[in-house]
Amino acid sequence: MTIINNALSGAVAAQAALNATSQNVANLQTKGYTRQGVLLAAVAPGFGTRQAGNGVEVSALLRISDSYKTQQLWRANAELGRYTTQQPYLTQLEQVMGDDKSSLSYAVDNYFKALNAVGEEPTSVPLRGQVVAQAGALAESFNSIYQVTRNQQLSVQQQRDAVLPKFNTLTQNIAALNTRIVAAGATGTNVSALIDERDMAIDSLSQLAAVEVLEQPDGSRAVSLKSGQPLVVGNQAATLGIDTTGGTPQMQVTFARSVYGVDDTAMGGQLGGLGTFEKNVLDPLQASIVSMATQLATKINAQLAQGQDGAGNPGKPMFEVSGGGAVGILSVTQDYSASDLALSADGTPGDSGNLLLLVDIKNQTIDLPSVGTVILGDADTQLVGSLGIDSQQNKSLLNTATTIRQQAEDDWASTSGVNRDEEAMNLVEFQNMYQANMKVIAVANSLFDATLSMFG
Numbered sequence: 001m002t003i004i005n006n007a008l009s010g011a012v013a014a015q016a017a018l019n020a021t022s023q024n025v026a027n028l029q030t031k032g033y034t035r036q037g038v039l040l041a042a043v044a045p046g047f048g049t050r051q052a053g054n055g056v057e058v059s060a061l062l063r064i065s066d067s068y069k070t071q072q073l074w075r076a077n078a079e080l081g082r083y084t085t086q087q088p089y090l091t092q093l094e095q096v097m098g099d100d101k102s103s104l105s106y107a108v109d110n111y112f113k114a115l116n117a118v119g120e121e122p123t124s125v126p127l128r129g130q131v132v133a134q135a136g137a138l139a140e141s142f143n144s145i146y147q148v149t150r151n152q153q154l155s156v157q158q159q160r161d162a163v164l165p166k167f168n169t170l171t172q173n174i175a176a177l178n179t180r181i182v183a184a185g186a187t188g189t190n191v192s193a194l195i196d197e198r199d200m201a202i203d204s205l206s207q208l209a210a211v212e213v214l215e216q217p218d219g220s221r222a223v224s225l226k227s228g229q230p231l232v233v234g235n236q237a238a239t240l241g242i243d244t245t246g247g248t249p250q251m252q253v254t255f256a257r258s259v260y261g262v263d264d265t266a267m268g269g270q271l272g273g274l275g276t277f278e279k280n281v282l283d284p285l286q287a288s289i290v291s292m293a294t295q296l297a298t299k300i301n302a303q304l305a306q307g308q309d310g311a312g313n314p315g316k317p318m319f320e321v322s323g324g325g326a327v328g329i330l331s332v333t334q335d336y337s338a339s340d341l342a343l344s345a346d347g348t349p350g351d352s353g354n355l356l357l358l359v360d361i362k363n364q365t366i367d368l369p370s371v372g373t374v375i376l377g378d379a380d381t382q383l384v385g386s387l388g389i390d391s392q393q394n395k396s397l398l399n400t401a402t403t404i405r406q407q408a409e410d411d412w413a414s415t416s417g418v419n420r421d422e423e424a425m426n427l428v429e430f431q432n433m434y435q436a437n438m439k440v441i442a443v444a445n446s447l448f449d450a451t452l453s454m455f456g
Contacts, residue, residue, distance in 0.1 A: 002051060003447075007440035009055030013040055014434035016058045021426045024418045032200040034416040036192055037062045063192040066415045070199060071213065073412050076405040077203055078210035078226075078268040083398035085159075085273035089152055090281070090391040096148050097384050104292070104380035107141035110134050112362045112377075115355060118343065122352045123310070128338035135318055136332050142293045143328030149286040150324075156278050160242075163208055163270055167240050170205040171223070174198055175237035178220035185219045205231075209240075210268025226268060229253040229260040251275070281390055284370035285383065292379050293330045295366040297321050299376075303361060307342035307354030315342025315354070 017038045027033040041059040045051040097103055114134040118127045177198040184191045202223065205211055210226040216234075223232040231238045231253070238255035240262075251262040251271075264275030297319035304315030318340075320331050345353025362377040371382045 002054070003444040004441055006053070006055035007437040007444065009043065009057060010437035011434050011441070013038070013056045013058050014430045014437060016061075017430040018427070018434065020061065021423050021430065025420075025423050025427075028418050028420060028423075032196050032203070033418065034063050034065050034192060034196050034199075035418045037064055061190055061192075063195065064416055066412075067215065069408070069412045069415055073405075073408045074203055074206035074211065074213065076401065076408040077206040078272075079401040080398075080405045081207040081269040082210075082273035082276070083394055083401050085270045086277045086281075086394050087391075087398055089156070089277055090387070090394055092152070093148065093282075093285070094384070094387055094391045097145060097380070097387060102141070102144065103384070104141055104145060104289075105384075107134075107138045108296075108362070108377065108380065111138045112359060115359050118341075119352050119355055119359070122343050122350050122355060125338055128341050128343075131341060132318075132332065132336060132338055135336075139319065139328075139330040139332055142289065142330045146286065146289050146293075146324065146329050149282060149289065152282055153278070153286075156274050156282070160271065160274050163274075164240055164242070167205065167208050167271070168237075170201050170208070171231050171237040171240075173201045174205070174221070174223060174232045175235050177201065178232065179235040181219050191219070206269065208269045209271045225253070225262065227262065227266055229262055230255045281387070285387065288368040288370040288383055290324060290329050291368050292366060292376075292383075294321050296361075296376060297330060299361045299364065299366075300358065303354065303358050304342045306345075306357070308344045308347040309340055309342045310344075310349060311339075312347040313342075316340045 017040075020036045020038050024035045027035075038058050039060040039062050040056050043054040043057050045053050100106060111131075111134040114127075114131045118124065118131055121127060177194055181191045181194045181198065184194065198221065202211065202213060202221070205223070211231065212224050212226055214222045214224075216222060220234050221232070222230070222234075224230045229238070231240075233255075236256060238253050240251070240253055243250045243252050251264040251267075253260045253262055264271055265279055266272065267275060298321075301317035301319055304318055307315045309315060316336065317333055318336055320333050322329055322331065343355040343358070344351040345357075362375075364376055365373050366376050366379060367373050368379060368383070371379075371386055374382045
């Protein structure tokens, strides 16, 4: 009977291999599916016997994966999420601030051109009125650009608020899958599909923030931020949120009644991209726009105060600086008219001594938070140039991250993905194996019948 048992074990093993192959082929287009296979091992003969062996057994059902390649896939996803999130904001700022007609440079140049034009005829009411009109356009330009930055701040906040619930749902799903995998694995159940589902959840999580993943002996996975704060340990999941009680919003992780502060600029992924853009680009840019408007208004108002209008009165302030918000940052003083312009240095009609000093303000220096000390007339160019460098650098890093992610996906697929040609070969080989073992059983039956006929 040994020959029949051996052949039967071979047929059963071939059938198990065919089942694995059919599962692979069925999931040829399933995203995140990891191909499976069987590990066959010869069954040794019993002790003290001279038999060839007791057939074959399926010693393990393999989930064909490479932990290193999977980790690289997640790391690449975090980098891609980070730079992808920043680029739309950078592009919008670059387009708005660099536009020929909407830029601050355009408004500043037009204002000082209007002042220069008055120099040809200081008493001309239309020319003086043009200065007031350009002052209004200048204030509107500052307010418009400032409003763009405020809208982006709101958009960043809304996008972050939308990401956090998704982030917390994913950590909870991973913890729940840990529980199911450990329980199923303890009973010997094939958990490959559950592991695939968990890997997909971790991949989605890595797009939101860079994570580190450690495989545990019981089959569960521990997930943490790359800065070390725990996100998932066994069946416990952390909650990521924002604490606003201290005045300044602070990202924090709450895990098992412990609270850990998080620097969102170092998180990676979409959340890291939002934090980096907001704190390193948007906030300094907005502060520079406010500072530029404030210093420009202060210098012009101070110089006007040194001159006299047509009636010999000291100059009134032309600009008012606001605290920001919905009202903007700059406006022309209410009821300010062409006759209020104090262009004369000595009160003589037609004198333009103070006008020359007003025109010279464009060549004076100002200090801006994001670019340092610059000439006022070049300040906007410096801001746009710095913004352009940030945008181009991010585009370059985004292209690199896209390439690395694609390479990581290809590397993962080369090991874990289903190869149609390979599975076709497996089908033929294991079908032949099954048929050969059934042929052995047929031969064994013939021998058994022949033996019986000898005693018939």
